[in-house]
Amino acid sequence: MSTTATVNGGEAPEVLVRFDQVFKSFRTSRGRRQTALDGFSMSIPKGAVVGLLGPNGSGKTTALKALLGLVRPDRGTITAFGRELPAEQRFVARRMGALIEGPAFTGSLTGEHNLRLLAELHGAGRDEVADVLDLVGLDRAARRSYSGYSLGMKQRLGVAAALISQPDLLVLDEPMNGLDPEAVRHMRELLKRLRDERGMTVVVSSHILAEVELVSDWVTIVRNGRVICDASVPELLGRGTSRLVVRVHDAATAQSVLAEHGYEAVAAVGTTGAELQVEPSPGRPTPSDGSDVLRLLTDRAVYPRELIVESASLEDIYVAAVRAADAATTGRETRHGD
Numbered sequence: 610m611s612t613t614a615t616v617n618g619g620e621a622p623e624v625l626v627r628f629d630q631v632f633k634s635f636r637t638s639r640g641r642r643q644t645a646l647d648g649f650s651m652s653i654p655k656g657a658v659v660g661l662l663g664p665n666g667s668g669k670t671t672a673l674k675a676l677l678g679l680v681r682p683d684r685g686t687i688t689a690f691g692r693e694l695p696a697e698q699r700f701v702a703r704r705m706g707a708l709i710e711g712p713a714f715t716g717s718l719t720g721e722h723n724l725r726l727l728a729e730l731h732g733a734g735r736d737e738v739a740d741v742l743d744l745v746g747l748d749r750a751a752r753r754s755y756s757g758y759s760l761g762m763k764q765r766l767g768v769a770a771a772l773i774s775q776p777d778l779l780v781l782d783e784p785m786n787g788l789d790p791e792a793v794r795h796m797r798e799l800l801k802r803l804r805d806e807r808g809m810t811v812v813v814s815s816h817i818l819a820e821v822e823l824v825s826d827w828v829t830i831v832r833n834g835r836v837i838c839d840a841s842v843p844e845l846l847g848r849g850t851s852r853l854v855v856r857v858h859d860a861a862t863a864q865s866v867l868a869e870h871g872y873e874a875v876a877a878v879g880t881t882g883a884e885l886q887v888e889p890s891p892g893r894p895t896p897s898d899g900s901d902v903l904r905l906l907t908d909r910a911v912y913p914r915e916l917i918v919e920s921a922s923l924e925d926i927y928v929a930a931v932r933a934a935d936a937a938t939t940g941r942e943t944r945h946g947d
């Protein structure tokens with residue numbers, strides 16, 4: 610990922626796209642207003658694979674469409690490649706490739722033929738078509754008709770189409786939807802190769818956390834049209850609290866020793882002895898490496914059979930971010946209701 614020096618001497622990622630307080634609502638068929646983006650702010654770092662994560666209806670597609678000029682925001686600004694949208698949409702469009710809401714190809718034509726028609730529109734030639742087919746792993750299936758492609762192959766051809774103009778930024782809306790595990794893995798490898806071998810910035814939206822965790826350098830979590838978390842994956846994982854699990858024969862003694870020292874140990878009975886999940890009480894540091902807990906127990910002749918430090922997963926962080934956002938919303942609503 611490319612970086613620029615910050616004033617405090619640290620390295621901050623160079624931002625390729627920035628959404629700043631973007632609002633968008635739609636009028637539904639029943640005449641009601643449906644808010645899709647509600648002060649949406651996010652940055653896309655250059656050279657990263659960015660996972661745009663959020664439940665169905667949270668506003669991911671609308672945000673991506675706004676970037677692509679397919680939806681016009683009511684308010685707020687979007688800048689990409691240093692240019693403001695929508696005024697500079699043409700300049701930006703030349704640098705972006707996208708796959709939104711599924712690819713549209715002609716079933717009776719081969720994958721290659723479909724791409725060649727598209728290449729003509731972009732002024733690209735046979736070499737570019739061969740290159741992108743090779744990149745997405747469809748070189749051998751290029752001469753088969755599109756109607757015989759599996760869903761994974763269709764998605765890959767869609768990505769190939771998005772790549773035909775050799776974009777700097779690739780935008781993929783739910784590219785792994787409906788794919789089997791093998792096809793998902795293929796798509797993940799492809800996204801990483803585009804980043805590593807072509808220096809491309811890739812934005813991939815998904816509501817499946819595990820997919821995003823495995824491929825992304827950067828994660829943006831969206832809820833109700835707002836970004837509730839926007840950070841690099843290492844930073845996010847560093848923010849999470851690790852969990853400590855201790856397996857002991859005598860759970861009751863271990864619990865009372867730990868309680869004396871400000872730890873709460875929640876028991877889950879195992880086959881032999883018990884498993885205790887150790888949490889710090891408020892004001893007590895997290896038992897991050899377990900050495901403190903181990904010392905307290907062995908000093909009192911409680912010898913754990915096993916001690917495991919489990920790092921926080923992206924799922925833990927996601928759940929914590931959603932809870933914090935919901936609590937903040939409830940707080941706001943309560944205050945307004947007073």
Ligand SMILES: Nc1ncnc2c1ncn2[C@@H]1O[C@H](COP(=O)(O)OP(=O)(O)OP(=O)(O)O)[C@@H](O)[C@H]1O
Pocket residue numbers: 635636637643644645663664665666667668669670671672816
């Ligand atoms: N053209 C439209 N007309 C009316 N409402 C819309 C329109 N487009 C989006 N919405 C609404 O805006 C909200 C955000 O939708 P959006 O498709 O951006 O969410 P999403 O996070 O991409 O969801 P999904 O994961 O299901 O694709 C939803 O409530 C949706 O129903």
